[in-house]
Amino acid sequence: xxxxxxxxxxxxxxxxxxxxxxxxxxxxxxxxxxxxxxxxxxxxxxxxxxxxxxxxxxxxxxxxxxxxxxxxxxxxxxxxxxxxxxxxxxxxxxxxxxxxxxxxxxxxxxxxxxxxxxxxxxxxxxxxxxxxxxxxxxxxxxxxxxxxxxxxxxxxxxxxxxxxxxxxxxxxxxxxxxxxxxxxxxxxxxxxxxxxxxxxxxxxxxxxxxxxxxxxxxxxxxxxxxxxxxxxxxxxxxxxxxxxxxxxxxxxxxxxxxxxxxxxxxxxxxxxxxxxxxxxxxxxxxxxxxxxxxxxxxxxxxxxxxxxxxxxxxxxxxxxxxxxxxxxxxxxxxxxxxxxxxxxxxxxxxxxxxxxxxxxxxxxxxxxxxxxxxxxxxxxxxxxxxxxxxxxxxxxxxxxxxxxxxxxxxxxxxxxxxxxxxxxxxxxxxxxxxxxxxxxxxxxxxxxxxxxxxxxxxxxxxxxxxxxxxxxxxxxxxxxxxxxxxxxxxxxxxxxxxxxxxxxxxxxxxxxxxxx
Amino acid sequence: xxxxxxxxxxxxxxxxxxxxxxxxxxxxxxxxxxxxxxxxxxxxxxxxxxxxxxxxxxxxxxxxxxxxxxxxxxxxxxxxxxxxxxxxxxxxxxxxxxxxxxxxxxxxxxxxxxxxxxxxxxxxxxxxxxxxxxxxxxxxxxxxxxxxxxxxxxxxxxxxxxxxxxxxxxxxxxxxxxxxxxxxxxxxxxxxxxxxxxxxxxxxxxxxxxxxxxxxxxxxxxxxxxxxxxxxxxxxxxxxxxxxxxxxxxxxxxxxxxxxxxxxxxxxxxxxxxxxxxxxxxxxxxxxxxxxxxxxxxxxxxxxxxxxxxxxxx
Numbered sequence: 001x002x003x004x005x006x007x008x009x010x011x012x013x014x015x016x017x018x019x020x021x022x023x024x025x026x027x028x029x030x031x032x033x034x035x036x037x038x039x040x041x042x043x044x045x046x047x048x049x050x051x052x053x054x055x056x057x058x059x060x061x062x063x064x065x066x067x068x069x070x071x072x073x074x075x076x077x078x079x080x081x082x083x084x085x086x087x088x089x090x091x092x093x094x095x096x097x098x099x100x101x102x103x104x105x106x107x108x109x110x111x112x113x114x115x116x117x118x119x120x121x122x123x124x125x126x127x128x129x130x131x132x133x134x135x136x137x138x139x140x141x142x143x144x145x146x147x148x149x150x151x152x153x154x155x156x157x158x159x160x161x162x163x164x165x166x167x168x169x170x171x172x173x174x175x176x177x178x179x180x181x182x183x184x185x186x187x188x189x190x191x192x193x194x195x196x197x198x199x200x201x202x203x204x205x206x207x208x209x210x211x212x213x214x215x216x217x218x219x220x221x222x223x224x225x226x227x228x229x230x231x232x233x234x235x236x237x238x239x240x241x242x243x244x245x246x247x248x249x250x251x252x253x254x255x256x257x258x259x260x261x262x263x264x265x266x267x268x269x270x271x272x273x274x275x276x277x278x279x280x281x282x283x284x285x286x287x288x289x290x291x292x293x294x295x296x297x298x299x300x301x302x303x304x305x306x307x308x309x310x311x312x313x314x315x316x317x318x319x320x321x322x323x324x325x326x327x328x329x330x331x332x333x334x335x336x337x338x339x340x341x342x343x344x345x346x347x348x349x350x351x352x353x354x355x356x357x358x359x360x361x362x363x364x365x366x367x368x369x370x371x372x373x374x375x376x377x378x379x380x381x382x383x384x385x386x387x388x389x390x391x392x393x394x395x396x397x398x399x400x401x402x403x404x405x406x407x408x409x410x411x412x413x414x415x416x417x418x419x420x421x422x423x424x425x426x427x428x429x430x431x432x433x434x435x436x437x438x439x440x441x442x443x444x445x446x447x448x449x450x451x452x453x454x455x456x457x458x459x460x461x462x463x464x465x466x467x468x469x470x471x472x473x474x475x476x477x478x479x480x481x482x483x484x485x486x487x488x489x490x491x492x493x494x495x496x497x498x499x500x501x502x503x504x505x506x507x508x509x510x511x512x513x514x515x516x
Numbered sequence: 517x518x519x520x521x522x523x524x525x526x527x528x529x530x531x532x533x534x535x536x537x538x539x540x541x542x543x544x545x546x547x548x549x550x551x552x553x554x555x556x557x558x559x560x561x562x563x564x565x566x567x568x569x570x571x572x573x574x575x576x577x578x579x580x581x582x583x584x585x586x587x588x589x590x591x592x593x594x595x596x597x598x599x600x601x602x603x604x605x606x607x608x609x610x611x612x613x614x615x616x617x618x619x620x621x622x623x624x625x626x627x628x629x630x631x632x633x634x635x636x637x638x639x640x641x642x643x644x645x646x647x648x649x650x651x652x653x654x655x656x657x658x659x660x661x662x663x664x665x666x667x668x669x670x671x672x673x674x675x676x677x678x679x680x681x682x683x684x685x686x687x688x689x690x691x692x693x694x695x696x697x698x699x700x701x702x703x704x705x706x707x708x709x710x711x712x713x714x715x716x717x718x719x720x721x722x723x724x725x726x727x728x729x730x731x732x733x734x735x736x737x738x739x740x741x742x743x744x745x746x747x748x749x750x751x752x753x754x755x756x757x758x759x760x761x762x763x764x765x766x767x768x769x770x771x772x773x774x775x776x777x778x779x780x781x782x783x784x785x786x787x788x789x790x791x792x793x794x795x796x797x798x799x800x801x802x803x804x805x806x807x808x809x810x811x812x813x814x815x816x817x818x819x820x821x822x823x824x825x826x827x828x829x830x
Contacts (some may be wrong), residue, residue, distance in 0.1 A: 049599045050555075131568035187601030202610065203602065204781035205684060207656035231682055233777045235666055239674050239681040240779075365792075395549020395794050403556045414558070428561075434562030507820040 013136055037413035038514035039087065039225040042506075043237045043246035047204050047230035052186040053173040054125045054132040059415075062170050063505050064228070065298040067209055068108075068352040069173030069192030072099055072152075073164055075503060078328065079420045080275065085113070085174060085193065091357060095156040095458060097163070105151055105216045107176045108197045115146040120177045137166040138259070159455040161462055165421035170505075195221040195510040204230060215510075222513035241266065241490055243408030247514075248498075252490035254312040265493050271314055271486025276322035276425070277372060277413030279360070282408050285438040286381070287358070292350035294477035298336045300343035300383035301376060302378060306322045306482055309378070310371035314488075318481040321470025322414075322425055327502075328459070329422035329466045336472040343383040355384025358408040364391040372482065376411075405438060413485070422466045423454045430473055441478035518822075521830035522815070527612060529811050537589075540803045541582050544796060550574065551794040572598055574734035579614035585800055594804075595797035597761060597790075604801040607786060614684060614803060615782040617694075618774075618784045621702035626709035627760065634717025634756075638725060639744055656711025662773040665704035669777070672700060682779035701778040705771055709763040715809075716759040753824045761817035768809050 026348065044270045050060040056062055066074075074084040080368055105113045122144055125132040140163065143155040155346070166172065179191045190198035195217065196209035207228040211221055229246060231237040234253035240246045242263065252260060252268055260266050281288040281297070288294055303317030319334035347355060354496065360377065362369040377387045378507065387409065392400060400406040419425045428434040431450050432442040446469065453465035474481065487504050494515045499508040552569045560568070569575050575582070588595060594604040633649040640646055673681035679696050687694040724730065725748055735741045772784040783802060790798035821828045 050601065052601075057556050104591065128567055129571065131564075131571045133556050133564055133568075135564070136561075185601060202781070203607065204611070204785065206778075229779060231779045233779075235776050236669065237683050239669055243677060243681055245680050245682060323812070393549075394792055395547065395551075396555050398553050398557050399548035399550075403553065403562070412558075435564075436558070514618060514786055 001225045003048075014514045032496070032515075034222050034511075034513040035515060036222050036513070037224050039227060040223050040509070040514065041246045042226060042228045042496065043231040043240050043249040044228050045166065045230075045249075045251040045287050046101065046232055048207065048228075050187045051190050051198075051201075053171050053175060053181060054121075054134070054184070055131050055187070056171065057133055059504065060250070064172055064207065065190070065192075065503060066194070066507055067196040067226070067509060068198055069170060069175065069189040070105075070193040070194050071170060071172045071174065072101075073168040073169055074507070075165070075420050075501070075505075076169040077499065077501060078326075079165075079503060080328070081168045084168075085118075091457075092161040094302045096152040099154070101150045101151045101152070102216060105193050106214050107179075108191050108212060109176060109179065110255055111176060111178075113174060113176075114149050115152045116149075117174050117176060118152045119144045119146050121174045122172070124180070125172065132171075133390055134166075134169070134171050137169070137172065137502075138164075143224075155437060159457060161454050161457050162421040162423040165424075168420065170437070177408070189334075196223075196226060199225075213456070216511070225510070226509060229337035235349050241492065245493065247495050247504075248489065248491040250489055252488045254314045255491075257312065257314060257488065260490050266490055267493055267495070268490045269488045269498070270487040272326070272500070272502045273416065273485065273487040273504055274327055274420065274502045275413060275484055275487070276318060276481055277315075277368075277411065277483050277485055278318075278322065278481045279376060279409050280439045281477075282405065283478060284405065285408055287350070287352060287356050288408065289477060290350045293352065293356075294348035294480070295336075295475075296343040296350070296383065297380065297385065297450050298474075298477050298480050299339045299346065300385060301379040301480065301482070302338040303483055304338070305379055306375045308374065309375040310368075311483060311485055314486040315483040316486070317342070318483055320481070322479075322484075323422055323466065323470060323472045325492075327422075329463050331470050333467070333471070335471070340382050347383065347385075355386070357386040357388070359390050359396060360387040361390045361392060361407045361410045363394040363397040365394070368413065372411050376482070390500040402438065405440070409437075411482075412479075416486075416505070420503050422462075423450070425448060426466075426469055426473065427454070430469075430478065439478040441476065443472065446472050446476075518819075518830050522819075525748055525811075525815050525818075529808070532811060534586075534806055536807045537586070537800060537804055538582065541585070541796075543579055544791070544794060544799050545581075546796075549794055551796060555599060575765070578622055581796075586798070589804070592626070594801040597795050598797050604797050608783070608801055608805055610644050610654060611781055611783045614780055615768060615771075615775075615784060617687065618698060618702055618705065618771075618780065618782060621698055622705035622767055623709060623760065623764050625702055625706040626713055626763070629706075630710045630713035631717055631756070634714040635721060635744065635749060637714070637718045638698055638721035639740075643723075649718070653711045653714050656707040656709075656714075659707055661704045661707050661771075662777060664707060665701065665774055665777045666702060668700045676727070684778075684780050693705050697778075701774050701780060704777075705767060705774050709760075709767070712763060713756060713759055717752060717756050720755040724748045724751050750824070753819060757817055757820055757824065761813055765810050765813045768813070769806050772821060 044060055047061050047463060048064050049058050050056040050061055051064060053065050056065060064510040070085045072084060072086045073081040076082045085101055086099045086103060089097060091097050101115055107113055122138060124130050126135050126138045140156045140158055140160040141154055142157045147153055173192060175186060176191055183189055195215045197212045199208040199210045201207040209226045211224050231240055237249050238253060238256040241249050257268060260268055277484045281294055283289055303319060307313060307315045307317060318334045321331060322328040323333055361375050362373045373389045377389055380387055401410050414425060427450050428436045430437060430441055431447050449469050450463060453469060454464060456462045457467055474493055489500060491498060495512060496515050497512045501507055522652060545693050556565055596603050637646040637649040669681045672678045679700060683697050685693045685697060688820040730743060730748055733747050772788045775785045787802040
């Protein structure tokens, strides 16, 4: 009896050991510790253009900025603001914020970052002479004070619910005054507090970042170096990943996702991305001045067909407002469905029983816009709506549509570089004085709702306001909301620790490591 | 006298460059769309865009802006890109050699293929070689070079893994790798020039071979090779040279699409992207350099005429 028990025990232990070894080798992570070192080669969708946080307006550059600079806050995986350079904060009342900064955070030039740097960086954005398009983030700020070396006090004119989200944006990154004074601007040289230091940049060739050994987050980053190469041609970018010429591409072209999925050595991330693609209509022109016509258009387009035809299946339909779950301010409510009969009925009621003809203007040379436009055109034909697609060269399109309001309809995309706070998705687009309200939509009740929603600090309360806003906006349809496009990254399987974020950023590089 | 000829040509060059720069300046400014609104239309309000334009001096009258550019250009300062802030001259100095190498390699591939085939086609019409030459010509004229480039990448880089698909390394840093990376793009770029030079070689040679002096040379007992190469082809060389010069000059303007596909940091992409962005200093600077190149190539071809044709005297 004794012998049998001992033998069973030995067998059990032996089995467990074998199991552990097998599982460990199978990569179940039982024994995977992040490995320090190595160079990550990244293929970029587009060459970065301006690396200065205060003035850069390009998504790729802003993603680059967040590796080298820190802001007071950062956006977590659910796009909520969490402290980054701030150690703790409090709001003694609705119009005052006290930010206590981390101590011992060093700029890459060796100097410690203090509250004066925060005040300087913010005032630099607010200064007209800087020409920053982000000055409006601070429209509500009446005073920035530095009560002590590590504390910043912001005084606001009125409550601002989007303030903390705005302070997560890399463009509000903290910069050292002396470097700006030395160089005039930070467009071509980067000095921040971030996990990676700027090494060199040869435009259209390579931008190199190296580990900041004094980064304030312990043990991070793992990588020695990141090399960014712009590969604008989609096929070339995919080829570079497949051959291993690069380890990571920041945008996996939708058409290549099936090919990449078939390769065992390549990982494709989830595509969840906070964005919306819509067709703004010119409410100052017939027939779009009539809400029934606009609603008819909304009924006549099968969003699923758009997803299939223009996005290779990699997008989510928008039948209501622009913000949908899992985004916290999103609503699953659908105001419209695909219903050509209702569309025709509404057109008849509006006085267009035989449909109508109009134009759809897009900037030439962008597959996103031309594919979407063609798909929309195809859909609307079934309701006897003929949209002639007019493709104009980018600069001319901007001058016509954006400056002179010379359009009937166009296609636009707003995404995570433009907003992670719901105010950014609706305020400038639908408020009657909104800078991007080219549709010409004017609704005093909506204006008030939008302003109020940005003063409500309680998140649940705020979400209800945005539900109301979305209800009005989808009902009145100044924009026809089409889809929210997916955006995936792809990388080779030896790249570990990467996490996809829904604002299109590669913030996770600071925790990425290479298994070989 | 040769020196006087060259000098006169160079004087004309200065006038040409100023004229072109004024013309381009007007064009790029009068076309709708401006650099700041293109950069910031989705980030900034119209008022903010106007403020930023003023910061760059873009609200000043056109002639004031041009004269500011000209006075700096004459001192060798081509200004800074409005979009990136980088000095334009630095960018051009980095990019132009890439385009130069790419163009010269493409021209080399083209000539190495085109001239022998052109000669054989002219000398042996209807032969297999002539047929091959015809096929090459048709392909070269008709095949889009970006399509060929994509196919070459898929076959040689992805499937066969013989050469990397993208990238550029300076020949001074690693000549072997540089050539490996340039082979596919240069091949893709060479197709059109191969076709045109082959056609020109053949038709020029055919015309010459029909002339009396060729019959005389044959009658004298000279071998066909000598007649063909030493006598006939040399006379065709003027036409071939002219064609080649034009094609090389075109290549030196830079090929946007090939540079994009192979991620080459050349002048083509630089200039075209700047035009779309209305990045005025880059447009002015690159046009200046390309115009200069054109004129210098013309001058070189003119001088080569003198080397090739003893009847040409300056």
